[in-house]
Amino acid sequence: MPVRLSDFPRIRYGMPGNAACPGCPEAMGLRYVKMALGDNAVLVIPAGCSSVIQGYEPKSGINFPIMNIVFASAASLASGMKAAFESQGKDVNVVVWAGDGGTGDIGFQALSGAAERNDDIIYICVDNEAYMNTGIQRSSLTPAGAWTTTTWTGKKEYKKNLPMIMIAHDIPYVATASVGYPQDFIDKLRNASAIRGFKYIHLLAPCPVGWKFDPRYTAKIGQLAVQTGLWPLFEYMNGKLKISPFSRLYRRPEKKVPIMEYIKLQGRFASLAKDPEKIKVLEKEIERQWEWIEILEKATNNKK
Amino acid sequence: MVMKTLTGNFAVAEAVRLARAKVIAAYPITPQTTIVERLSEMIEKGELEAKMVRVESEHSALAATLGAAAAGSRAFTATASHGLLYMHEVLWWTASSRLPVVMAVAARAIGAPWNIHVDHNDIMDQRDTGWIIGIAQENQEVLDMTIQAFRISEDPYIYLPVMIALDGFILTHTVAPVEVPDQKEIDEWLPPRRQAYIVSPETNVVMGNLTSDDDYYMMRYSIQVAQEVAKKIIEEVDLSYGKSFGRSYGGLVECYKCDDADYVMLLMGSWAGDAKEALNVLREKGINVGLARIRFIRPWPSEVLKEKLKNKKGIIVFDRSISFGNVGQLFMETASTLYGMTNMRGVIAGLGGVDVKPEDFVGEVTAFVDDIERGEVYDTIKWLLPPKYRNHKLEVTL
Numbered sequence: 001m002p003v004r005l006s007d008f009p010r011i012r013y014g015m016p017g018n019a020a021c022p023g024c025p026e027a028m029g030l031r032y033v034k035m036a037l038g039d040n041a042v043l044v045i046p047a048g049c050s051s052v053i054q055g056y057e058p059k060s061g062i063n064f065p066i067m068n069i070v071f072a073s074a075a076s077l078a079s080g081m082k083a084a085f086e087s088q089g090k091d092v093n094v095v096v097w098a099g100d101g102g103t104g105d106i107g108f109q110a111l112s113g114a115a116e117r118n119d120d121i122i123y124i125c126v127d128n129e130a131y132m133n134t135g136i137q138r139s140s141l142t143p144a145g146a147w148t149t150t151t152w153t154g155k156k157e158y159k160k161n162l163p164m165i166m167i168a169h170d171i172p173y174v175a176t177a178s179v180g181y182p183q184d185f186i187d188k189l190r191n192a193s194a195i196r197g198f199k200y201i202h203l204l205a206p207c208p209v210g211w212k213f214d215p216r217y218t219a220k221i222g223q224l225a226v227q228t229g230l231w232p233l234f235e236y237m238n239g240k241l242k243i244s245p246f247s248r249l250y251r252r253p254e255k256k257v258p259i260m261e262y263i264k265l266q267g268r269f270a271s272l273a274k275d276p277e278k279i280k281v282l283e284k285e286i287e288r289q290w291e292w293i294e295i296l297e298k299a300t301n302n303k304k
Numbered sequence: 305m306v307m308k309t310l311t312g313n314f315a316v317a318e319a320v321r322l323a324r325a326k327v328i329a330a331y332p333i334t335p336q337t338t339i340v341e342r343l344s345e346m347i348e349k350g351e352l353e354a355k356m357v358r359v360e361s362e363h364s365a366l367a368a369t370l371g372a373a374a375a376g377s378r379a380f381t382a383t384a385s386h387g388l389l390y391m392h393e394v395l396w397w398t399a400s401s402r403l404p405v406v407m408a409v410a411a412r413a414i415g416a417p418w419n420i421h422v423d424h425n426d427i428m429d430q431r432d433t434g435w436i437i438g439i440a441q442e443n444q445e446v447l448d449m450t451i452q453a454f455r456i457s458e459d460p461y462i463y464l465p466v467m468i469a470l471d472g473f474i475l476t477h478t479v480a481p482v483e484v485p486d487q488k489e490i491d492e493w494l495p496p497r498r499q500a501y502i503v504s505p506e507t508n509v510v511m512g513n514l515t516s517d518d519d520y521y522m523m524r525y526s527i528q529v530a531q532e533v534a535k536k537i538i539e540e541v542d543l544s545y546g547k548s549f550g551r552s553y554g555g556l557v558e559c560y561k562c563d564d565a566d567y568v569m570l571l572m573g574s575w576a577g578d579a580k581e582a583l584n585v586l587r588e589k590g591i592n593v594g595l596a597r598i599r600f601i602r603p604w605p606s607e608v609l610k611e612k613l614k615n616k617k618g619i620i621v622f623d624r625s626i627s628f629g630n631v632g633q634l635f636m637e638t639a640s641t642l643y644g645m646t647n648m649r650g651v652i653a654g655l656g657g658v659d660v661k662p663e664d665f666v667g668e669v670t671a672f673v674d675d676i677e678r679g680e681v682y683d684t685i686k687w688l689l690p691p692k693y694r695n696h697k698l699e700v701t702l
Contacts, residue, residue: 065505066513067371077367079357079371080369080373080374080379086355109363110361
């Protein structure tokens with residue numbers, strides 16, 4: 001069911017004094033999580049920007065119960081929490097909120113373990129495509145061509161396709177989302193919370209500092225990622241993959257917004273923007289990605 | 305109460321069942337594995353009402369246990385050797401989060417090369433983490449200590465995790481008669497779960513976010529205060545358990561024939577049994593020796609040791625571990641308490657499960673006493689090499 005932002009209560013979920021940078025996508029995303037799940041949720045946060053965004057005790061900049069934990073263990077800590085709540089007969093949404101490093105790199109083993117066990121948690125990868133908290137170093141989820149402080153001439157390797165890796169875990173729910181489309185993200189969180197088992201949502205989170213763009217464009221870049229076809233929004237539920245409404249609009253190549261619209265706003269792609277050959281390769285990659293998703297959509301929806 | 309023949313590992317499992325742990329998370333590692341195998345069996349047979357999280361690593365095992373504790377449930381895990389080392393950062397996080405958790409450690413050597421036999425370097429490596437660390441001598445004590453660990457950990461003056469070590473194979477895989485208390489008796493003795501805070505939607509607690517350096521410092525200070533208080537509470541718990549079940553072990557240290565002794569052997573773990581045998585032989589030979597068996601490495605029993613040992617003619621410390629580049633850790637700890645008060649010698653023995661026999665203790669103590677009779681002794685490190693290498697010397701001349 002599509003949701004409208006105006007339907008939500010005007011409660012302050014991000015509190016004054018939180019330590020997010022201007023235009024921070026994580027602060028935006030956390031608000032949407034609370035809007036979607038309400039008060040019946042506990043957050044588990046490993047090392048990353050969101051460890052800092054909470055601000056200093058004795059107060060917290062985020063209106064959530066939170067258990068902070070070391071980098072590599074977010075999913076497993078969440079599994080333990082959920083087991084405890086279950087043994088107490090309580091139905092609580094245990095939600096991991098982890099960055100791309102905490103999810104795809106240092107935290108991947110725990111993630112894969114919890115997914116394989118199908119533990120009843122929601123795992124959100126808030127993907128700002130580099131190790132932003134330590135100062136913009138490349139991660140396995142940094143896209144090819146992007147400048148980081150450890151890839152000065154642009155990353156050579158492609159972005160690891162985590163959502164597909166999670167689908168391969170055969171879990172009941174996998175979705176992609178973008179902070180540019182809060183309705184879609186909230187909708188997906190609600191779908192996820194209604195399902196028993198391991199739920200994975202991969203939230204694209206454009207970071208003004210690390211991607212080098214004006215903080216006012218966070219939502220816009222989050223939308224352009226979808227409109228250019230670079231970041232397809234989809235939902236994989238009950239074994240069926242469905243391309244989400246906002247991505248469906250840009251499904252056909254001629255409907256897609258040119259990739260340069262996305263690239264040119266971001267300083268991290270400055271060298272890529274000057275290289276038409278590389279842009280062509282990137283366009284091909286996008287097409288290849290879409291072919292793959294459409295094959296999956298077809299295959300999973302045709303089966304009985 | 306029923307009498308059972310149990311391995312040390314099964315004694316741990318019985319204790320965890322009696323303590324009614326609600327969440328158990330563990331990853332197999334020799335020689336710990338049969339603890340969680342037995343607990344899984346208990347859960348699946350309905351003997352224990354608990355959730356088992358079958359994690360993919362030890363790092364996750366302790367994290368899941370911590371998560372369960374944070375959510376308000378009595379939680380348990382077990383590991384050994386490399387598993388314990390892999391958990392290391394989570395050990396710190398657990399103690400610093402002040403959440404009660406109990407863990408059994410089957411003390412085992414660390415690689416390389418691979419070695420699955422007893423050694424204390426794995427537990428000694430965790431002394432600084434804030435955990436309370438106990439170590440048993442035999443299987444009955446393993447069961448009793450594990451049950452007590454829950455009460456100690458959940459004491460409102462403490463709220464720290466507790467690690468109970470049992471020597472790999474020597475205890476973990478060897479059967480001995482063990483008195484297992486009835487569930488009803490334990491329910492009366494062990495209070496329901498208590499903890500400082502729960503992270504849940506009802507409490508809205510945030511744990512572990514940034515603090516000012518001043519507050520961080522004070523939280524560190526509070527862990528030390530809890531460790532100090534734990535010294536007294538561990539003794540009280542030991543006495544209270546003795547009152548209910550007839551077995552007390554002396555609190556932080558078991559002082560065996562210490563009071564009238566001139567010399568004291570200081571060590572911990574299962575080989576204390578062999579050392580006690582040696583002690584009787586030595587006494588027959590006229591050497592008036594006693595034995596101090598460390599039951600808790602953390603909190604370190606400095607007051608008890610000072611009181612009991614400062615006027616002895618000599619203390620010989622047997623370490624089953626070493627801090628490379630310095631001395632055995634137990635010697636280091638003992639010297640930090642007794643330095644300058646008496647003659648001391650540290651002996652490194654039994655690393656990687658090398659067998660140390662009662663006659664080895666007799667020989668070492670006799671040599672120590674002979675040396676003292678010739679003059680003052682302060683030997684920080686002496687190697688009791690394996691028998692086939694006994695005349696070997698590793699020396700480098702530059």
